[in-house]
Amino acid sequence: MSPAAPAAARPPFASLKRLPEFLVIWVPLLISAGHVVTFALWTTWMSFTPSTLVPADGFVGLRNYNAVLATRNWKIAFDNLLLFGSGFVVLSLSAGLILAILLDQRIRGENVLRSIFLYPLAVSFVVTGTVWSWLLNPGIGIQKLVNDLGWTSFRFDWLIDRDMAIWTIVITAVWQSCGFAMALFLAGLRSVDGDLVKAAQIDGTGPVRIYRRVILPTLWPITITVAVIQLQFAITTFDLVRALTGGGPGIATQLPALVVYDFMFQRGNLGRGAAAAVLMLLVLLAVLLPHWTWRAIQNRRAARG
Amino acid sequence: MSALVIRDLHKRFGTTEVLKGINLDIDSGDFTVLVGPSGCGKSTLLNIIAGLETASSGDIEIGGRLVNAIPPKDRDIAMVFQTYALYPSMTVRQNITFGMECRNVPKAAQNQAVERVAKLLQIEPLLARKPAQLSGGQRQRVAMGRALVRDPKLFLFDEPLSNLDAKLRVEMRMEIKQLHARIGTSIVYVTHDQIEAMTMATRIAVMHQGEVQQFADPDTVYNRPANLFVARFMGAPPMNTVMARIDAGAVVVGDIRLPAPEAAAAWQGREVVLGIRPECIAEPTRLFGDGSAPIVITAPVEMTEPTGAETIVVMRLGGEKVLGRVAPDTRLANGATARFAVDTRKLCLFDPQTERLIA
Incomplete structure (x- = not known):
């Protein structure tokens, strides 16, 4: 082979060989991105039109937004979102972290327990919601079980209590997803250098302080990632509430996604539904944009070494 | 006086015996290197000396005091780890003071100690940095600083140079040796590198299969190896x-x-x-x-x-x-x-x- 042969002399059709890779990766990516973007744009457009049952042309400015923001339904949904979002994220992270720390003690049967804690993630939200709606139903669930066991004055009727019903959604969502947080935290704990713990022991630290000062600070990046994923889930929650409380009692457990559904398909007001959907998108961006910025800063810092 | 005495020390994991009756008497001020191929039990022995692992039987005395039942923090030792084990979330200064903080040393005394050690190791400009912002050699120095600040009876080094590149390793080898000459505290140093053992030690304990094959000064170990294992292990190329x-x-x-x-x-x-x-x-x-x-x-x-x-x-x-x-x-x-x-x-x-x- 002559040394002058150009390096670019690849066999012909070399790029054809990679065609399947391009098809497999890019086609679905473009289609789904196209869907998401197209519908997001279409929804945004709809939110500025006087559409009701069917899409209509015309421009009404922020009229739909003002209308949505003025409804009691939206206000309750938004308050619920704040309560549910923060309660769910905090409790699910704490439960996940506690489970991870307990599992990290090199206990027997760890694999089995880990699978058990992770399993709820494999169940669809509708199933979770339905099953928990039975469990929490005072007439057939936990309350009845305890009552039948003899403690007849026991009351656990949050599901039908206007003020407490939102917490049943928190409990159910935490049950469903704390295993996910646990799995990520456990991976983080396992990646902590064992010498760190030894060094801390020689420095004279007790187990509590080792966790608080040495091990847990290394989990910050994981915590933030998990929190953002959970928040994202909280903001878009629909099926869980739909199956568990249906937004009730009354509208006590309304969430934004249910409001969107309500406007669009129950009341036949496409314009207001779209406006509510765009408001949800804005909330979502309020969470995601800072996270993306933070990640970008972290990456740049890591690249600089 | 003996800085460290190990008497008939055994360590078993289930049925495998990784330490089979270790006896060592290390004089105060000695730089003792435990050297041997991987799996010879040298790191386990060091962990037992530190109190991070418990022996199956046998006694350990540090500075004339039986420490079998004493937790690591009260053994009056300091340890430098292979991975440095610097606390990633703390600055260099906090890394160095963390032990004193745990022992409730007054703030003024902490600062004084940090200044002294930072000066000794020339890491003053690094005190405000996090470990992730340091190079391998700098981390090594900080890890030594964290050990030095304690002013212990015994320093334990667990393969501290094996993560450094060859050139830096040679430099740090000299520095540790000089440091020992200056502070004079007894050191037990674990390595698999026989050149480190030869260059730094005042006494070498060659270990193999859970036993001390020879415990002598470097000259004797090199020129009069006690057995064929020592003869073939020490020296590059070997005997x-x-x-x-x-x-x-x-x-x-x-x-x-x-x-x-x-x-x-x-x-x-x-x-x-x-x-x-x-x-x-x-x-x-x-x-x-x-x-x-x-x-x-x-x-x-x-x-x-x-x-x-x-x-x-x-x-x-x-x-x-x-x-x-x-x-x-x-x-x-x-x-x-x-x-x-x-x-x-x-x-x-x-x-x-x-x-x-x-x-």
Whole structure:
């Protein structure tokens, strides 16, 4: 082979060989991105039109937004979102972290327990919601079980209590997803250098302080990632509430996604539904944009070494 | 006084015994290196000394005090880890003061101690940084600072240089040795690198299969290895070991006769293993030590490896492969027979059965 042969002399059709890779990766990516973007744009457009049952042309400015923001339904949904979002994220992270720390003690049967804690993630939200709606139903669930066991004055009727019903959604969502947080935290704990713990022991630290000062600070990046994923889930929650409380009692457990559904398909007001959907998108961006910025800063810092 | 005494120490994991009766008596101010191949139990031994693992049986005394039941923090020790084990979320200063913080040392005394150590190790400009912002050598220094600040009875080093690149390793080796000379505290240092052991130690404990094979000063370990394992482990390239026979005051390898040490008389007519360091086989014009004319042998050359400062020669001696070290300007042709001077003062003879040093 002559040394002058150009390096670019690849066999012909070399790029054809990679065609399947391009098809497999890019086609679905473009289609789904196209869907998401197209519908997001279409929804945004709809939110500025006087559409009701069917899409209509015309421009009404922020009229739909003002209308949505003025409804009691939206206000309750938004308050619920704040309560549910923060309660769910905090409790699910704490439960996940506690489970991870307990599992990290090199206990027997760890694999089995880990699978058990992770399993709820494999169940669809509708199933979770339905099953928990039975469990929490005072007439057939936990309350009845305890009552039948003899403690007849026991009351656990949050599901039908206007003020407490939102917490049943928190409990159910935490049950469903704390295993996910646990799995990520456990991976983080396992990646902590064992010498760190030894060094801390020689420095004279007790187990509590080792966790608080040495091990847990290394989990910050994981915590933030998990929190953002959970928040994202909280903001878009629909099926869980739909199956568990249906937004009730009354509208006590309304969430934004249910409001969107309500406007669009129950009341036949496409314009207001779209406006509510765009408001949800804005909330979502309020969470995601800072996270993306933070990640970008972290990456740049890591690249600089 | 003894800084550290280890008496009949055993460690078992289930049915496998990783430490089989260790006995060591380390003098105050000594730089003791525990050296051995991976899996020999040296790190386990260090962890047991630190109190991070418990022994199955046996006693450990630090500074004359029995510490078997005393937790690591109260053993008056400090440890430097292979991975440095710097707390990633703390600054260098916090890393160094964390131990004092745990022991409730007053803030003023903490600052004073940090200044002293930072100055000693020249890490003052790094105090405000996080470990992730440091280079390997800097982390190593900080890890030593964290140990030094404690002013303990005993320093424990667990392969502290093995994560550094070759050049930095040599520099840090010197620094640790100088540091020891300056502060004079006893050190127990674990490594698998026999060169680290030779260059830094005042005493070397060679470990293999959970036992101390030899515990002596570097010179003795190198020149009078207690057994074949030590002979073959220490030195780079290691000691040549060839089968030989004792005959009328001579060690006979093939058709070569070398004067045997007096103690070999009892082995008259029997097989022994001859140990000879590569540097004891040199170019024929070399004069060893006392200036008398050396014994000259002839051997076929198989290969040469020039290293710049010297040339390693692979030759055949009594049918076995043997290494010699000759001056770099020596002309040797592969396959030709050449003459070599042999330093017979440093021959070692081993019992082929027990593998122990005879003479």
